[in-house]
Amino acid sequence: MIELESIHRIFQVGEQQVHALNNINLTIKKGEYVSIMGPSGSGKSTLLNVISLLDQPSSGKYTLNNQVVTELNDDQLAQIRRKNIGFIFQFFHLIARYSAAENIEIPMILAGIPVKERKLRVEEALVDVGLQSRAYHRPDQLSGGQIQRVAIARAIIMRPQILLADEPTGNLDRRSGEEIIELIESLNQKKMTLVMITHDEILGCRAQRRIRLVDGKITQL
C-alpha cells in the first residue's frame, strides 16, 4: 500500500545542500509492522515526514493505496492524512486547554462527523486505551503515559489504515513506555499498518521488519 520509488529529499541549508534522503525505494504492505532505525541525522524523521505526507520529496514517486500522491496539493494531502494516517508523536502534541475527550474528538470535528456519533466513538476509544475515568481531565492533570494514550486514541479515532509513531516512548519512563508499545502493537494485530521510528535497538527489534538508515540511504531491509 505504501510504495516509494527513488525518493530524494534535498534541503538547502545556507549555501550547502543536505541530501537527507538519497534514492529510497521501499514498499510496505498492508498490516505490516515496520521499524525505522538509525543514528540521529540519518534521515529517519525526514522519511517518516514524507510517508506521512507532511513533507514532499524533491524527486521520486510516492504511491499510497494505488494513488500517486506526489502531485497533490496541500489541501488534498490534508484530506488524505485525515482519512488514512494516524500520528503518534514523541512530544504528544495535545492541546492543553481541551480535555482528553475533546482532544480525541478533534479529527472527527475536522471531518465533519455528527456530534452523536462522535461522542460514541470517543467513548469507545477511551475504553480501548483504558482511560474511561479520565475523559474530562485536561493534559496537565494526566501523567505522561496517560497523555500518550490519549494521543493514541486520537490517532486511531478515524480508523486509519496506517499508524505512524515517532519515538512514541522517547519521553516516557520505562514502565509506561512498555505499556504504550504493547498498546500500539495490539493495534497492529488488528490489521493496522504500523511504522515506527526509534533509535532504541531493543524496541526496533520487536518489529517484523526492520529498516536501517545511514546518511539518507537504506542499508538494511
Added chain:
Amino acid sequence: MMVRDTLSFSWTAIKTQPLRVILIVLAMSIGITSVTILTALGESARLYIVNEFQALGTNLIIVLPGRTETTGGQPPLFGATPRDLTLADANALYRSHHIAAIAPISVGAAPVSIRGLEREVTILGSTSALRRVRHLSLSKGHFLPEMDIDRTLSICVIGQTIKDELFARQQAVGQWLRINDRRFRVIGVLASEGQSIGVDFDDMVIVPVASAQALFNTQSLFRILVETKSKEGMYKAVDDIRELIKLRHEGEDDVTLITQDSVVNTFDEILVALTLTVASIASISLAVAGILVMNVMWVSVTQRTAEIGLLKALGATQRQILWLFLTEAAMVSIAGALSGLLLGKVILLILQVSYPEFPLYLPMWAVFSALAVALLTALIFGVLPARQAAKMNAVTALNKR
C-alpha cells in the same frame, strides 16, 4: 540594577516581539493623534474667535437701546424701544473723559442702483470715527470725513462686494449711485475683510449717519460704538455712559451696555469647555489603548514565566522585576505617544496647507499632557501584570516548561 540596564533589558524584550509592539504603538498613537488634533482644532478656534473679536476694535463698549431685567436671556439685540438712542445722546457721551471715540450706528436695508443694476443692500450710517473703532482699511479713496454728527452729506463708502457687482472693473470712486431715491457719490472703497464675525463689511454701503436717518425716516440709532482711552478706563466709562444717558432720559436707565471683554470672555469660556469635552471624549480611546497595554503585558508575563523564574533564581528582587515590566510598558506607550504626536502634527500641517485662512496652533500644554497621559496610562495599566510577575514564586516559575 542600574537604570540603564533596566532600559536595555526592556528594550531587548520589546525587540523580540516587533509586530505586537507596533500594534500597541499604533493603538496608542491613534488615541494620542485624535486628542492632539481635536485639542489643536479647539484651541485654534478659540484663538481665532478671540482674535476676531479683538479685531472688532480694542477697548470697545457697545451701547444698545433698551434693557430687560430678564436674567439669563440675551440682551435686546434687535428690538425697538419707545425712547430712542439719538445722535444727541451720542454727542453727549463725549463729556466723559475716559472716552476716546464714538461711532453712532444706524442700520437699514435699501435698494442701491446704478444704471439699471439694482441690489438690496445693508446701509450703515456712521461717522468718521467708525474707521478707527472698527479698524477698517480702504483699498481706494477716502473714508467719511470728519464733520458735524448731524449733518447730511450725499457721499458714501462701499464694500468690496458692492464694488464688484455694481461697478465691475470700472473706477468706482467719484461715481454716483442711487440709494432708494437719493443720489450719493462714492468717495472710497473698503479693503476686503474676508469673513469676519458679525458684520460683513464687504456687502455694505456706509453713509453719514444723519443721511441714513433721513433715508429711513427715523431719529433712532441702532447702537453706539464707544472706544475708551484705556483698558482701565473701560469700567469708569461704562458708569459715565450710564449716568449721562440716565440724565438725558429723565432719570431712566434704559440702555444695555456690552463691554468687549465680557463678550470675549463668554466665547472664551464656551470654547474652552467645548475643547475639553471633545478632547476628553477622544481620550476614552486612550483608556482603550491602556487596556490593550495591560492585556499584552499580561500575555508577556505568562509567556516569560520561565525567564522570570530564572531572574529570581539569579537574585532579582521583586522591585526589580516590577520595574522591568513597567519600563517595558512605559517605553511602548511613550513610543506610541511620540508617533501619535508626530502623526497629529503631520495631519495638522496638511490641514493648514488646505485651509490657510484658518491658523492652526498646537498648544505646548497639549503636547506635554499627551506625553504625560500616555506615560500614566502605561504605569496604571502596566502595574497589575508587573506585580503579578514580581510576586511569582521562583520555583514554580522555573519549573514551568
Added chain:
Amino acid sequence: MQYFDIINLAYKTVISHKLRSILTALGMVIGIASVIVLTSIGRGVHAFVLTEFTQFGTNLIAVFPGKTTTLGLSGATISTVRPLSIADAISLGELENIIAALPLVQGNARIETGKKQRRTTVLGVGAAVPEIWKIKVARGRFLPKNEQANPRAFAVLGDKLAAQLFAKTSPLGQRIRIGNDRYRVLGVMEKKGQMMGFDMDDTVYIPTAKALEMFNRESVMEIDLLYNKNTQVKAIEKQISNLLQRRHGREDFSIITQDQMLKSMDSILNILTLAVAALGGISLLVGSVGILTIMTVAVSERISEIGLLRAVGAEKAMIFKLFLSEALVLSVIGGVIGIFLGIFIVQSIKFMVPGLPVQLAWGYICTAFIISLLIGVIAGVIPAIKAARLRPLEALRSE
C-alpha cells in the same frame, strides 16, 4: 466540518483565556458603549431642538422685510425704506388656505403699575397668537379680533411678568403703563419657559399698531402665517409672493417656511450626531487594533497546535476559519455587552439627569453591532491568513 463546530471550538478557546479575552472584549465594550451614549445624546439634542422648533406647529411661514438669501437677519429688520405693513398682514390673512396672519414687532420698554415697574420685552402682535404660537391663555382672554388697524389699548401679560408686577393680586382689568401709554390688562398667558434663549414668560403682548406707534416705526419686523396643513407649501409660498409683489410692486421681502428651517436644522443636527459618533468611533478603532494584537499573539502562541491540526487533516481554509471565528466571537461578545452597557448608561442618564435630552439612536446601535462584526472580520483576517499559511511540518516542530 460544520459551522457550529468551528464556532464552538473558537468559543472554547476564547473562554479558556479568561482574563485576556475579557480585556480584549472590554476594549470593544468601551468603544461600542461610547458610540451608543454619544449618539443617544446627539439624537436627544436633535429631537429637543426640533420640538423647540415645531412647538409652533410645522405649517408656519414667516415673511420678513428686505430681500435676504441667508437665514441671518438683514438690516431690513431694523429699518427699511420698503416697510411691511399691518395692511400687508391683513390682506395676507385673507388669502385662501391661510388660517391666520400675525404681524410682529418686538421691542423693549418699561412697564409700570402703581407701585412696581419692570423693564422687559414688548411684543406687538395680533389676536392670532394663541392659535399660531400654540400658547394658551391662563386667565382672562387674549387681544380681541378684527381690531388690527385701529386697536384699543389692551395688553396681555406673560406669566412671570404678571407675577412680578402684581404678585398675588389679580392683574385682570388693571391699568398698566407701557412706555408712555396706558393699557388695560386683558389676560395672563400660561407658563411657557425659555425658547431659543428668549424668555416667553417675561413679556407683554400689545396690538401691533400700538407697538409701531410706541416704537415710532413704519414696518413690522415679521409676519407669521399659519396655513392649512393639507395644502402644498410651494403653492402657498407662491400665493404669498404674488400678493406682496402686487401690493409693493416688487420683490422686497423674504419668505422662510418652517419646512425649510426644519430641513436645514435637521441636516445640521444630523451632521452633529455623526460627528460625535465619529468621536466615539476613535475608541472603537483602538479597540479593533486590540483584537488584531491579541489575535496576532494567539497565532504566534499556538503555532504547534496549528501544526497538529494540519497533521491530523485540517485544510488551510479550516485553520483560517477557526482563527477568524475566534476574532468574531471576541468582537461580537464585546459588541453585545457594549450595546447593553450603552443602553444601560443612556437609561441611567435619563433617570438621573431628566433635564438632559437623550434618546436611543437605534440606527446607530444597529450600525455599531454591524461594525463590531466587521471589526472582528477585519482584525481576524490577517492573523488568520498568517495561521493558515504556516507549513505544517515547521509548525509541528516549533515549541
